[in-house]
Amino acid sequence: MLPDTLKARFDEEIKTHPVVLYMKGNALFPRCGFSARALELLKPFGPVHTVDVLADESVREGIKQYSSWPTIPQIYIHGQFIGGSDIVGELASRGELEALIKKP
Amino acid sequence: MALTPEWIAGRIKTAIPDADIEINDTTGTGDHFEARIVSATFAGVPMVRQHQAVYAPLKDVLATGELHALALKTYSPEQWANKKG
Numbered sequence: 783m784l785p786d787t788l789k790a791r792f793d794e795e796i797k798t799h800p801v802v803l804y805m806k807g808n809a810l811f812p813r814c815g816f817s818a819r820a821l822e823l824l825k826p827f828g829p830v831h832t833v834d835v836l837a838d839e840s841v842r843e844g845i846k847q848y849s850s851w852p853t854i855p856q857i858y859i860h861g862q863f864i865g866g867s868d869i870v871g872e873l874a875s876r877g878e879l880e881a882l883i884k885k886p
Numbered sequence: 887m888a889l890t891p892e893w894i895a896g897r898i899k900t901a902i903p904d905a906d907i908e909i910n911d912t913t914g915t916g917d918h919f920e921a922r923i924v925s926a927t928f929a930g931v932p933m934v935r936q937h938q939a940v941y942a943p944l945k946d947v948l949a950t951g952e953l954h955a956l957a958l959k960t961y962s963p964e965q966w967a968n969k970k971g
Contacts, residue, residue, distance in 0.1 A: 816955060852941050852948035853955070865934040868958045872933060 788844040796858040799831035801883060804845045804856040808834045817855040820867040823874045824857070827883040859883055888916025889953055894944065895921075901943040902927055906966075912957070920957040929962035936960040 796802050801824055807813030809832045812821060824830045835842035835854050842854065849856050849863050857864040859882050864870065873879040891909035898905055898921075906924040921940070928936045937958050947953040961969060 816957075850938060852945055863934065865937055869933050869937060872959070 784844055784847045785840075788840060789848065792845065792848050795831070795833070796861045799829075800860055801828065802831045802833065802858040804833045804835055804841075804854060804858075806834070806836050806854055808832055814854070816853075816867040820855045820857060820870050823867075823870050823879065824883075827880050860885070889919075889947065890916065891919065894919060894953070894956070897943045898923065898940055902939060912955075917952065917954040919953070919955070920959075922959045922961075924961045924963055924966045926963055928960055929964065931962075933960065 803817075803820055803824060805812060805814070805817035805821065807817060809821060809830070812818035813836060821830060821832065833841065833845075835845060845854075845856055846852055851863070851866065853866055855867055857866070857870050864873070864882075870879065873882065891911060895907045895909055898907055902923070902925050904925050904927065907921060908923075909919055909921045912918045912920050923940060927939070931939075937960060940958055940960065941948065941956075944953060944956065948956070
């Protein structure tokens with residue numbers, strides 16, 4: 783079960799920041815190729831708030847439950863769950879990522 | 887235990903019986919794979935839901951880390967036909 787405190791934290795995080803990336807490692811030192819790739823795809827379109835799931839095991843397991851998504855990285859844009867690195871890659875190659883991020 | 891593309895495809899088939907599946911072991915180590923999956927059930931469904939449908943029957947091995955990564959490309963039959971051109 784996802785603890786209420788953790789759920790409240792995620793609710794707040796994805797509401798506060800337009801783009802949130804739950805990743806392994808941080809923006810300076812990504813510790814997984816998929817996380818690094820997601821970050822590189824998102825960066826051109828503005829600030830990306832990154833959360834290192836390796837820093838806190840409860841966050842690593844909690845975000846999987848919160849999103850109903852079994853893997854890291856996970857991307858939220860304007861409070862909406864987008865998916866993992868494959869989906870961000872596909873949206874980028876279709877040219878749809880910028881519009882998604884820049885929409886008011 | 888290392889996983890095989892056939893085993894993963896079998897699991898996906900239990901959830902998406904009409905799926906046309908191609909899977910490669912990207913590192914040769916039995917834990918990183920990439921898959922291309924075509925199913926009529928994907929038509930008109932957002933990509934995030936398509937990927938969730940593929941992950942669902944693999945939840946246990948993803949949770950244990952036996953399956954570390956499964957890169958996905960999912961298409962409806964129409965999208966796949968257009969893709970192939």
